[in-house]
Each structure stands twice: as structure tokens, then as C-alpha cells.
Amino acid sequence: MNGSSEKPIKYVLCTVLSSCAKTLNWHLGIQIHAYMIRSGYEDNLFLSSALVDFYAKCFAILDARKVFSGMKIHDQVSWTSLITGFSINRQGRDAFLLFKEMLGTQVTPNCFTFASVISACVGQNGALEHCSTLHAHVIKRGYDTNNFVVSSLIDCYANWGQIDDAVLLFYETSEKDTVVYNSMISGYSQNLYSEDALKLFVEMRKKNLSPTDHTLCTILNACSSLAVLLQGRQMHSLVIKMGSERNVFVASALIDMYSKGGNIDEAQCVLDQTSKKNNVLWTSMIMGYAHCGRGSEALELFDCLLTKQEVIPDHICFTAVLTACNHAGFLDKGVEYFNKMTTYYGLSPDIDQYACLIDLYARNGNLSKARNLMEEMPYVPNYVIWSSFLSSCKIYGDVKLGREAADQLIKMEPCNAAPYLTLAHIYAKDGLWNEVAEVRRLIQRKRIRKPAGWSWVEVDKKFHIFAVDDVTHQRSNEIYAGLEKIYSGIIEASSYVVEDSIILA
């Protein structure tokens, strides 16, 4: 191409590299890199920055860093591209360290940089502190009017459960656009303030801000957690109006909304109408059947898909299948699928599938088999596994294994009162009142705060602890009425109030 009048100019290469980054076109991107080397464009700041962005977006963060290191000078774009790269590659810590390194140079971070480094704080252990520090920097530099920066701050606060900070920031922002609304709605939804999410969506519509597919997803999720079919259906009609049915994220959220709202048939309709079905949609559907107690149908669907070779099951698909077995109590089938996973599909089960299998054995009363599996599997049992195991111990009244499970959980989260309470429950059921008293002393000695909504009640000089929420506060008579049942150690649920109660004598 050298000497030819059609030789691509630097500008074109730059734009093409940017497109390669956006569409993850690895093959073309590396050809351009090779061409850059041949044509002596390696030192071009624009092209090198675009190259850093390309490698970072294609998850080749090491290559991105290599290009960056080879650059003689760096500007805001190249720094930001690499920081973003670490952020999207889930190396938030590296992103933050790089940002600190940048602060030591002559190149000052701009709005783009802040938006990136703040996003890197999401999901990174202990990064909430960074978020507040960065927020201070943002205010000092006057970037708090930039909606991208604001929305990344809202995301970060919401991600760390600091919903009040997110809300404060949201209402302080004067020119809120769709991006900022999306972040706040999603923040509410993540923190289970689903009603607030819906209210904000209404406000957004009143302001004539157009929802995006992302907004639809988030609102549908909120409808799922609230199990509100009416609002969910309204959203569905909006989805149709906007022509967003083809978006897999939206379709999957719709399936989830209908199945959690108790209308599995409509979920099936959504799936039927989807032109391009993928693993995610099928898995959502299987999970939907699993959750509404139609385990057999979940398995039928799965088997049918396998026969038609419509789906190559992945780990999450097997989680759905095993969940179906779990909810329906199909122990043998569950074991069969679990084994098939390795033998037929060459997938080595990860901890989630082991968790399903362990739970399956335990719920069926085979506690020792479940316990052995926890020993044999190539993972260290996590909190979820121990706590589901503990609840099976509670159901079957196994004091020895229950104590072990509770000990493990207490070791993992010393301040969480739940395992103490369940353990006391198991002791009480077995009439081991000395042990019950021991647990109570432990809770007091360690000054563990009982969970919000739990209350001590003293009756006949014995202490009882109850799950009390706003509703049950007004129903204390019913609680007292339930006490008699509890005294006998048979904790039968006449209402969930009694179900969640234990005696601490």
C-alpha cells in the first residue's frame, strides 16, 4: 500500500480502531496495529490511545498496558482508556492504583477519568471509602454537574447499600437526564426499594424523558420483586410500544416478571414470541418453572431442548435444572443431572451446582451424605451452603450437625445473629434447655445485635425472641397466643410470626 494514493490516513485508522473496540472486532484491530507498526504510526498519540482502548475493550488488558507503557507521552485519553480497561476487566484495584499514579503526573484527570475510576469502585472490596474520596475530588473540581460522573457516583453508593447518599446526590443534581434517572432507579431496585423505583419511573415519564431498554429491564425487575402483575403488564405494553421485545435482556426480565408474579403461562408466551432464543432465555424459563413448583415441567422443557439440540447447557442452566429438582424433591433425578453435567457435557460443576446437590440431599433428610459431599467437593463450603444445611438440620432436628453448621457460620460472620437463633431453635426442639440458655448467654456476652425486627419478650420469667415487624407489633396478642405452642418445643407455624420465633429460656 506504500506510496499508493489510497493509503489509509491516520484519521480513518483511528475511527476504525474505535469501531473495532466497540464491536470487539479483534481480528481487524490487530491488523491495524500491525499496519501502524509497518507505517511508522506507532508514535502517534491519537492512534496509540485508540489502540489502548481497543485492547482494553477486547479484554486484552495486558496488551493494552504494553501499548500504554510503550508510549512516549500520555494524555488524558490514554490514561482514561487504560483505567477504563482495568475497570471493565474487573480489576478495580488496578484501576484505582493507576488513577493514583496519574495524579502524580502532569496530566490532570477530567470528567471521563472520574466517571471511569468511580465505576471501578463498584464491586471492589473496601472501595466505598474511595468512592467518598473521589466524590470530594469531583466537587472540588466542579465535575458534579456532569451527569456521567453523577450517575457513576449514584451507582457506586447504591452498590454499597448507601442508598441515602445516592438519593441525596440525585436530588442535588439539577439537570437530570435519562442516564441519571436510570442509575437512581436501578439503585432503588438493587436495594429492594422497588416501590421507590416505580415512583421514580413515573416521575421520569412525567418529565418526558424517554426510557431506554435498560430502564425497562430495571423496572421489570422491580415488578418481579414486588410480584405486581398489573404494573408488570403495563410495562410489557410499553416494551411492545418501544419495540424492545427483541432485546434479550428485556425478554428475560419479562419472563422473570411473569414467573415471579405467579403467571408462568404468560412467561411461556413471552418466550414463544421471542424470535431469537438463547441460553439465557431458556434458563430463565426453566428457572421460572422451578420456582413456581412445576419442577416436572422445568425438566421436561430442559430434556426437550436437549433432544432438539436447541441449547448447549452451561453451568447456570444446570443450576436451574438442579433448582427444579430441589423444589420438586427429585433426589435421584438431581443426582443424575449432576453426573450428566460432567460425563455428557464436560462441564466441571462449580460451587453453585454443588450447593444445589448438597441442599437436595439435605432437604431429603440425607444429612450425612450432604455433609460428606461438602467434604469431598473441590471447594470450601460457603455461607450459602452452610446456612441451607443448617436449615435442613433444623427441619430434621439434627443437633450434632446443626451445631457444627452454626459454628461454621458464626466463624464466617461473627456478628450475624441468625445462626445462633436457628441453633437455639434446634436445641429447643430437642428439649436441650441448658444449651438454649448457653446460646443466649453467648449472644449477650458477645454483644451481638439481634437482627432488626426481632424483639425480646418476657413471659413467666422466661425470655422469648420474636420476629416482629410493623404488622406483628400490632398483633402482639397473636404472638402471646402462639407461645403455648412453643413451650412444648413443637414449633408449629400458625403464622409466620410463630415460625420465626424461638425460645431462649
Next chain:
DNA sequence: ATAGGGTTAG
């Protein structure tokens, strides 16, 4: 010419 947020199954 190059860089910025968020979404799917448990």
C-alpha cells in the same frame, strides 16, 4: 480522529 454510566438466570 482517540476515552465516560447501567441491564439477563440463583
